[in-house]
Amino acid sequence: MEAYILMALLLLLTIVTIAIVFQRSLFAVVILAGIYSFLMATAMIVLDAVDVAMTEAAVGAGVATVFFLASLHLTRAREYPRPRAVWLPLFVAGVVGAALIGGTYDLPLFGSAASPIHQHIAPHYLNESMGETGVPNVVTAVLADYRSIDTLGETTVIFTAGIGIMVLLRGRRRRRGEDKDDVDPGARET
């Protein structure tokens, strides 16, 4: 049953992806990307990754869509012309896709409890995390306890990105002011 629901969701994801590739109105592309993220979050629930699904729905479908719409507004972008060279990107994408499909050949079967990923460290987390951390949600226990340094690194990345965005957009209001009253542009630079 789970496999059929997943199959239907993945089919919808495929259709939305193809629509994104061919759509040339940027507003439609951004909204389709939001739909794509919601479908992906639903597929994640079917794959038992509830925490990830919640994050993807909030961040991927919510925050990312808002950011994209904001930059569409700031750049006044509506539509864009058809790409000139199609064959080179198609060739690159085809070669990469063929190599990846070759790589799936000896992957373990979907949903099997005997596949190698479930043998090594996951049983330790599932069996011991309640006693070691006292948190029933294993994902939280791993994220905030066993791999907390990893999470610290993640926060550092967000901090750095925030600094970068602030530096890039800092002068926006000042520059716009200069455009309006072009009295003495040289004096303000110093």
Next chain:
Amino acid sequence: MSVIEQFVSHHNYYVTILLMVSGLYIVIASGNMIKKLVGLSLFQTSVYLLYLSPAKIVGGTAPILDEKFQVYSNPLPHVLILTAIVVGIATISLGLAIVVRIYEVYGTIEEDEIFSSDGEI
């Protein structure tokens, strides 16, 4: 194992690859920078699917411990992908800030027009 069984069992990997390849195609082919960033986020999101697919055990449940359940899916890929989603939004928003900055300087976000006006600025 027959070819059909193999296909049904691996269909989520094929969809993952299709999403990945479409993202790659958009990044290379389209000259519009916002569309390029949408392609980049498609590529990132397909990696989430690649990580979460093997973590699933059919008949298992989400890794939140309870007496009523015995079989849980693997929690480790979930943790890694939680980190990846947050890092993904950080890179995308930084990219969008760069696009806004480019628009302020060049007045366009089309790659061709930026390259052709490079000599004038």
